[in-house]
Amino acid sequence: MTGKTGDQLILEMKRITKHFGAVTALENVDFGLRAGEIHGLVGENGAGKSTLVKIISGAIVDYGGELSLMGKQIRFRNPRHAQRHGIGIVYQELSVINSLTVAENIFLGIQPTTQTMGLIDWRKIREDAQKRLADFGFEGIDVEKKLDFFSFAIKQVIEIIKALKLGAQIIIMDEPTSGISREEITPLFQVLRKLNSEGKSVIYISHHLDEVLRISDRITILRDGKKVDTINTAGCSKRVLVEKILGEKISDLASREEDYSVLLKTREEIGKLRPCLKVERLTVPDRFEDVSFEMHYGEALGLYGLVGSGNSAVGQCLFGLLPQYSGKIFINGNEIGIDSPVTAKKNGISYLPEDRSLALVYSAAIYKNITFPYLALLFKEFLLKFVLRKRVELSIAEKQVKTLRIKAPNASTTVNSLSGGNIQKVSLGRWLTFVPNLFIMAEPTRGIDVGAKAEIISFINQLKKEGKVGLIIISTEPETIMEISDRILVFSKGKVKAELDGERVYEGILLEAAT
Amino acid sequence: MSDSDKGFYERFLDLFNKHIRIMAPILTLVVLTIFFSFVGVRFATVQNMTNILRNSALLIILGCGITMILLIAEIDLSFANMMTLISVLTSYLLVNRQWPSSLNIPSMLILGILFGLLNGACVAYITIPSFAVTLASMTIFNGASEWLTEGRPFFKVPEILYYLGNASFENIPILVAIAFGIALIFYFVLKYTRFGRYVYMVGGNSEAARLAGVNVKLIRLEVFAIMGLTVAVAGMLGLGRLGSTQTGTFESLLIAGIAATVIGGTSLFGGEGGIGHTIIGVFIWYVLRNGLDLMNISIYLKSMVIGIILLLALIFNLYLQRRSAQIK
Numbered sequence: 001m002t003g004k005t006g007d008q009l010i011l012e013m014k015r016i017t018k019h020f021g022a023v024t025a026l027e028n029v030d031f032g033l034r035a036g037e038i039h040g041l042v043g044e045n046g047a048g049k050s051t052l053v054k055i056i057s058g059a060i061v062d063y064g065g066e067l068s069l070m071g072k073q074i075r076f077r078n079p080r081h082a083q084r085h086g087i088g089i090v091y092q093e094l095s096v097i098n099s100l101t102v103a104e105n106i107f108l109g110i111q112p113t114t115q116t117m118g119l120i121d122w123r124k125i126r127e128d129a130q131k132r133l134a135d136f137g138f139e140g141i142d143v144e145k146k147l148d149f150f151s152f153a154i155k156q157v158i159e160i161i162k163a164l165k166l167g168a169q170i171i172i173m174d175e176p177t178s179g180i181s182r183e184e185i186t187p188l189f190q191v192l193r194k195l196n197s198e199g200k201s202v203i204y205i206s207h208h209l210d211e212v213l214r215i216s217d218r219i220t221i222l223r224d225g226k227k228v229d230t231i232n233t234a235g236c237s238k239r240v241l242v243e244k245i246l247g248e249k250i251s252d253l254a255s256r257e258e259d260y261s262v263l264l265k266t267r268e269e270i271g272k273l274r275p276c277l278k279v280e281r282l283t284v285p286d287r288f289e290d291v292s293f294e295m296h297y298g299e300a301l302g303l304y305g306l307v308g309s310g311n312s313a314v315g316q317c318l319f320g321l322l323p324q325y326s327g328k329i330f331i332n333g334n335e336i337g338i339d340s341p342v343t344a345k346k347n348g349i350s351y352l353p354e355d356r357s358l359a360l361v362y363s364a365a366i367y368k369n370i371t372f373p374y375l376a377l378l379f380k381e382f383l384l385k386f387v388l389r390k391r392v393e394l395s396i397a398e399k400q401v402k403t404l405r406i407k408a409p410n411a412s413t414t415v416n417s418l419s420g421g422n423i424q425k426v427s428l429g430r431w432l433t434f435v436p437n438l439f440i441m442a443e444p445t446r447g448i449d450v451g452a453k454a455e456i457i458s459f460i461n462q463l464k465k466e467g468k469v470g471l472i473i474i475s476t477e478p479e480t481i482m483e484i485s486d487r488i489l490v491f492s493k494g495k496v497k498a499e500l501d502g503e504r505v506y507e508g509i510l511l512e513a514a515t
Numbered sequence: 516m517s518d519s520d521k522g523f524y525e526r527f528l529d530l531f532n533k534h535i536r537i538m539a540p541i542l543t544l545v546v547l548t549i550f551f552s553f554v555g556v557r558f559a560t561v562q563n564m565t566n567i568l569r570n571s572a573l574l575i576i577l578g579c580g581i582t583m584i585l586l587i588a589e590i591d592l593s594f595a596n597m598m599t600l601i602s603v604l605t606s607y608l609l610v611n612r613q614w615p616s617s618l619n620i621p622s623m624l625i626l627g628i629l630f631g632l633l634n635g636a637c638v639a640y641i642t643i644p645s646f647a648v649t650l651a652s653m654t655i656f657n658g659a660s661e662w663l664t665e666g667r668p669f670f671k672v673p674e675i676l677y678y679l680g681n682a683s684f685e686n687i688p689i690l691v692a693i694a695f696g697i698a699l700i701f702y703f704v705l706k707y708t709r710f711g712r713y714v715y716m717v718g719g720n721s722e723a724a725r726l727a728g729v730n731v732k733l734i735r736l737e738v739f740a741i742m743g744l745t746v747a748v749a750g751m752l753g754l755g756r757l758g759s760t761q762t763g764t765f766e767s768l769l770i771a772g773i774a775a776t777v778i779g780g781t782s783l784f785g786g787e788g789g790i791g792h793t794i795i796g797v798f799i800w801y802v803l804r805n806g807l808d809l810m811n812i813s814i815y816l817k818s819m820v821i822g823i824i825l826l827l828a829l830i831f832n833l834y835l836q837r838r839s840a841q842i843k
Contacts, residue, residue: 319726340730341725341726341727341728341729342728342729342730344728345727345728346728351726353726357720358720358722358723358726359723359726360720360723361715361716361719361720361723361724361786362719362720363719363720363786363787364715364716364719364786368712368715368716372712372716372724372727372729373727373728373729375709375712375713376709379709385709386708386709386710387707387708387709388707388708388709388711388712430727
């Protein structure tokens, strides 16, 4: 436990509480960061990690509890305020500018000037940038080259250097390895150790438990907005960590298994179903490689993996968004090539994108969005096929509004007045005017409230029961995957690492397999 | 408060707010018309109104194409120079090659489509921003006109075009009838056909359209081709109306066309607006010009007033955009 009070804590947070409306994001969380330590912060999605970090970095200011920096109580007014007090944060989405050179990026906003003319001193910038990079073990980098040409890892180091130039004593790394390859992790860890040796502290947030165990000195585990424990990394095993992250959920899941196993199909049952999709040695360079599987009508196949593991790229590829793939794709036993969403749709493939804002035209009415994908088929029997008939469109849309229980005054309401859950329902419903062969759903329940989530899951189960469509469920959230999928492919670093039967899966195995 | 409890004024305000995108330009037009009727000499006469209508015709035809371009969130800066080139070529082929109208007119229509395809292919398939593409083609079209005319005006006009541009039937200028006919076709296509829906949806969120399995690039190409066709029609009718042409004849229509479309309430960001808007916008534009003419205001001041009104329209356009984004 943290408890060791005194001067060695550079940052101390006590009884931190934060509510978002009715949702409690953090409840009485204590957190202590020692000077010169690397402190891992782990927990499931929604456990409260990012809320905690936002409080430290001044992005959230209205919270309960106290925060003290080197023994002095303080409440940051905004991110700049936190920055001035030595808090640096490197987000998953880097804020570097690819069209500028390495040196320009490092000196963004604070360029040294020559003494005589007050002009920007480019020589000094070059030399200084080179030296700072060399300090971190990146020798011989051409700092005059555009950042575009460099790897994510170097961009990350540039972010760290930028933070240090602003006087950061505490560096927060938010999912630092989600965008980099395994080979690049070692240099990153060297950079972090270097920071350490200079007395700086690091908060390291990651889903990759192996990495957290490798780099950190201590680990704080959050679950459902509460702190579970802070432990010394030395002597801690991954299994212990997984148990702490999931808590009673493991035993919980054992009982829940029964409820869902009724719906989930066994391997023999699946074998009797009509084949829908077969994929052989599917590869997209840098995204995933050698992915092969077969699936059936009425079956839900889960593709689980962490961000960047390749699971969502497989979905994009099957919908024609990554046309540079190699390998074979069969629908109903016929080999097909998919070079665009247009051909994917022609072959009866539907796709629900991860990002809801890309799925719909928000400024248009619900009914226009629902009939949109199949507009060309809708008026087939009419003489003038290209003329729209509002009455036909409305009746189709009203039907979907009813079956999906979309909460809206009527089908002519524009999408931008709906809540997230209802928008997601519209995104689902628009592909069901004509039942597709294959429905790929990326993150079907992400970021929507519990009620809508349950409705969507029961709707997906209904689709499965009807057995007219094959389903691929893609998610980084184990719960979503488990509740729907008959079989699960676990992705890690672009490869299928394991195939699990839905009814035997529990969350711990998923996490362990993916990290 | 139920609707029946509200007074007339409140109900009007509700209606106004709900349809602000079309109500605002209508209100502007009404206010301007009333204003000039009182202030301007000879403004509110049948003859002057017919004049405004006749002047509006070419811009309405162009406005149909511009509206479609703006609806898919693109821009075309080349149409005015393309129109001049078409008019110059029509006259040139008549003078120097003795082409009959039966060959001349269809050729120009096809050429217009080809010009549009050129712009559209660069935008949709080579993915150069439409602003840059049409800036380049604008210069090309202008250069071609200069090359053909060598600075001289052309006075020869195919007779049928002269007739269409100047004759009236039962006091209705044929040109006006053609313009409204074309506007009607565009209105129908945009509102009641699959293609029209695709135009709005691509403009509203092109990524969503792509993920719905719509061939977004093809839609963009088609819209630019249609734009080329409308420009060809406008170019030939413009030649007929004026009876002569030379380099730069229709240059002023570039700003007029885009301004009128935007003043009418069609969004510069795509997906919202329509032909009805554009017709109102064109009327606002010409009522303003005509009204200021009749007020005997200095030509320099006139230009400035119109510029200010354009700026106000743009600010309003952005305000509407923000408002609809806020609802999200």
